[in-house]
Amino acid sequence: MTIASLAREELKGLKPYEAAAQVDGAVRLNANEAHWNTTNGFRRPLNRYPEVRPAGVRRALAERYGCDDRELLVTRGSSEAIDLLIRAFCRPGMDNIVTPAPTFSMYRHYARVQGAEIREVATNRQNDFAVDASAILAACDDDTKLVFLCSPNNPTGTSIHTTEIRKILEGRAGKSAVVVDEAYIEFSGHASAVSMLREFDNLVVLRTLSKALAFAGARCGSVIGPAEVTALIRHRAAGGSGIAQCDSGSLCPRDAGRGVRGGCAFRSASRRGRRSGERGDE
Numbered sequence: 001m002t003i004a005s006l007a008r009e010e011l012k013g014l015k016p017y018e019a020a021a022q023v024d025g026a027v028r029l030n031a032n033e034a035h036w037n038t039t040n041g042f043r044r045p046l047n048r049y050p051e052v053r054p055a056g057v058r059r060a061l062a063e064r065y066g067c068d069d070r071e072l073l074v075t076r077g078s079s080e081a082i083d084l085l086i087r088a089f090c091r092p093g094m095d096n097i098v099t100p101a102p103t104f105s106m107y108r109h110y111a112r113v114q115g116a117e118i119r120e121v122a123t124n125r126q127n128d129f130a131v132d133a134s135a136i137l138a139a140c141d142d143d144t145k146l147v148f149l150c151s152p153n154n155p156t157g158t159s160i161h162t163t164e165i166r167k168i169l170e171g172r173a174g175k176s177a178v179v180v181d182e183a184y185i186e187f188s189g190h191a192s193a194v195s196m197l198r199e200f201d202n203l204v205v206l207r208t209l210s211k212a213l214a215f216a217g218a219r220c221g222s223v224i225g226p227a228e229v230t231a232l233i234r235h236r237a238a239g240g241s242g243i244a245q246c247d248s249g250s251l252c253p254r255d256a257g258r259g260v261r262g263g264c265a266f267r268s269a270s271r272r273g274r275r276s277g278e279r280g281d282e
């Protein structure tokens with residue numbers, strides 16, 4: 001049994017939507033595209049639908065993050081990945097997600113859209129907003145399908161200790177997917193949870209090019225996890241991220257984190273925000 005078997009029953013047998021085949025140089029009546037191009041100023045003609053799941057981009061990102069390309073799905077920012085995971089795993093009115101609080105507000109938002117219960121486990125300033133694995137596990141029950149752990153966390157900047165992540169993965173083995181959102185990992189100097197993929201089949205990692213790489217306009221997120229999970233959500237995702245218009249060469253691993261100084265810019269900015277009473281993006 002893999003963690004994909006916890007997905008909503010009605011999705012498991014659903015036949016994936018087959019996008020029209022992309023044949024170079026042809027008038028693609030099969031896709032009902034216009035065959036004339038009114039966007040001459042662009043590098044690629046925009047009368048064409050983009051490649052649905054650009055293989056070159058997926059390979060470049062898999063290399064960058066250190067996983068097999070079957071374990072990676074490119075999404076429209078990691079925001080779409082959060083939505084897809086909640087929709088794939090949570091039955092409305094029945095299932096729940098568990099998160100530490102405060103944390104990124106999109107987990108709560110998409111859970112509400114799906115009609116899933118949100119269980120928040122408070123962290124506190126006195127303890128530097130540290131996440132306690134036993135408190136997270138105590139909040140879970142048989143209907144907990146997803147645990148979201150944001151590390152470093154938005155808005156507190158706190159990274160979750162690998163030992164705590166491991167305890168949660170072990171405690172929820174076969175019961176929940178544990179999603180580690182690493183949108184800000186490049187600022188932290190900590191190792192990615194991707195290195196634990198071989199050990200835990202309930203681990204899913206989210207990465208994005210939006211933050212440290214200053215590439216938010218490309219809307220390019222990644223879901224990294226067991227191939228059965230990426231296949232399951234690939235079949236539900238609308239195709240064609242903005243990244244399909246980019247060159248996979250522009251995702252060269254050597255560019256990682258350029259412009260990130262000392263790893264603490266995000267942490268101190270979010271601390272300042274909290275001290276002055278501003279809300280982070282929570």
Ligand SMILES: Cc1ncc(COP(=O)(O)O)c(C=O)c1O
Nearest residue numbers: 077078079104154183208210221
């Ligand atoms: C913790 C966290 N995860 C994910 C995202 C989504 O980023 P994107 O959709 O640009 O990949 C954000 C954006 O602010 C974030 O703060």
